[in-house]
Amino acid sequence: MKFLKKGFLFLAPMAGFTNSVCRSLFREYGADGSVTEFVHSRAVLSGAGRVFEKMRIADSERPVGVQLFGDDPAEMADAGKIVEERISPDFIDVNFGCPAPNAVSAGAGAALLRNPEKMAAIILKMSSLIKIPVTAKLRLGWSSSEIIVPEACKLLQDSGVQMITLHGRTKTQGYTGDADWNMIENCAKSLDIPLIGNGSVEKLSASELRDSACAGFMVGRAALGNPWIFCRIKKSMKGEAFIEPSPRERAALALKYAETLAGANFSGISSADLTHAKGQIMRFLRDGAGFKKLRRDMRDVLTIEELKELLCEYV
Ligand SMILES: Cc1cc2nc3c(=O)[nH]c(=O)nc-3n(C[C@H](O)[C@H](O)[C@H](O)COP(=O)(O)O)c2cc1C
Numbered sequence: 108m109k110f111l112k113k114g115f116l117f118l119a120p121m122a123g124f125t126n127s128v129c130r131s132l133f134r135e136y137g138a139d140g141s142v143t144e145f146v147h148s149r150a151v152l153s154g155a156g157r158v159f160e161k162m163r164i165a166d167s168e169r170p171v172g173v174q175l176f177g178d179d180p181a182e183m184a185d186a187g188k189i190v191e192e193r194i195s196p197d198f199i200d201v202n203f204g205c206p207a208p209n210a211v212s213a214g215a216g217a218a219l220l221r222n223p224e225k226m227a228a229i230i231l232k233m234s235s236l237i238k239i240p241v242t243a244k245l246r247l248g249w250s251s252s253e254i255i256v257p258e259a260c261k262l263l264q265d266s267g268v269q270m271i272t273l274h275g276r277t278k279t280q281g282y283t284g285d286a287d288w289n290m291i292e293n294c295a296k297s298l299d300i301p302l303i304g305n306g307s308v309e310k311l312s313a314s315e316l317r318d319s320a321c322a323g324f325m326v327g328r329a330a331l332g333n334p335w336i337f338c339r340i341k342k343s344m345k346g347e348a349f350i351e352p353s354p355r356e357r358a359a360l361a362l363k364y365a366e367t368l369a370g371a372n373f374s375g376i377s378s379a380d381l382t383h384a385k386g387q388i389m390r391f392l393r394d395g396a397g398f399k400k401l402r403r404d405m406r407d408v409l410t411i412e413e414l415k416e417l418l419c420e421y422v
Contacts, residue, residue, distance in 0.1 A: 115323030234267030332390025
């Protein structure tokens with residue numbers, strides 16, 4: 108993981124939110140790298156639907172990893188090889204933490220927290236076939252009575268994983284409650300490979316960030332609508348003050364997002380893309396004063412051009 112430097116900040120993969128446009132923009136605003144939303148290995152192997160479009164990455168996002176999930180070592184390795192050749196990400200990340208029922212019932216994502224040997228077999232097979240680094244993202248365990256770290260992390264390290272992102276919650280916690288940073292720190296100290304800490308990073312104090320044994324951090328929900336969070340965390344690590352963005356800066360970011368989305372022109376801006384864009388833009392404007400009318404007017408917008416025009420009035 109040549110690109111990693113101490114205090115590296117990743118934008119977390121968040122399905123439905125962190126598309127390529129979003130990742131590029133967040134990179135520009137201070138995230139050091141990102142990971143794509145997860146894709147099932149079988150979807151890659153079958154080339155189903157818009158799977159390769161979903162995994163598309165822009166050079167402006169780099170370093171970026173493509174995230175896969177699945178339960179079969181050979182399929183995961185074959186899918187990873189295809190991704191390496193067709194998408195050329197900087198690394199391939201394996202999801203061992205998704206608590207969504209469809210992932211778990213398929214024996215993938217967080218289901219594998221109950222089977223560290225299978226996790227290791229997946230990493231071993233993938234690492235033997237894929238040239239770029241294979242990384243993993245996992246939780247502390249299935250539940251508070253089934254904690255698998257640091258042992259599972261060591262097993263993955265011995266199987267060839269080159270970086271681990273540890274979300275300091277269990278599967279049963281989902282996204283609620285506090286992340287256990289003591290366990291994250293203990294794990295980071297016990298490994299030779301870099302560990303990225305994840306779980307409400309925005310709540311860590313400047314000294315906790317600075318003194319951490321983690322090679323870097325991954326920020327999830329606190330970044331939604333708030334790409335300035337990366338700058339805030341970096342300033343906090345340096346003991347510098349951070350000035351919150353003005354409403355005008357927020358509107359400028361929203362406009363930029365709309366323009367980039369129009370420029371990227373995925374598959375034409377479909378009404379689903381437009382609804383998605385409006386949702387993201389609402390989030391960028393969330394904390395800015397004076398956007399009540401804009402938010403109201405945005406409901407009547409039917410095209411990306413109209414959206415851009417509307418936002419221009421505020422910049
Ligand atoms: C809406 C949503 C979608 C997510 N999608 C993914 C995903 O595709 N892959 C993944 O590894 N984690 C996913 N996560 C988990 C986040 O990457 C992250 O681990 C989690 O939100 C904890 O970080 P936070 O406390 O900073 O939000 C998702 C989380 C949310 C809220």
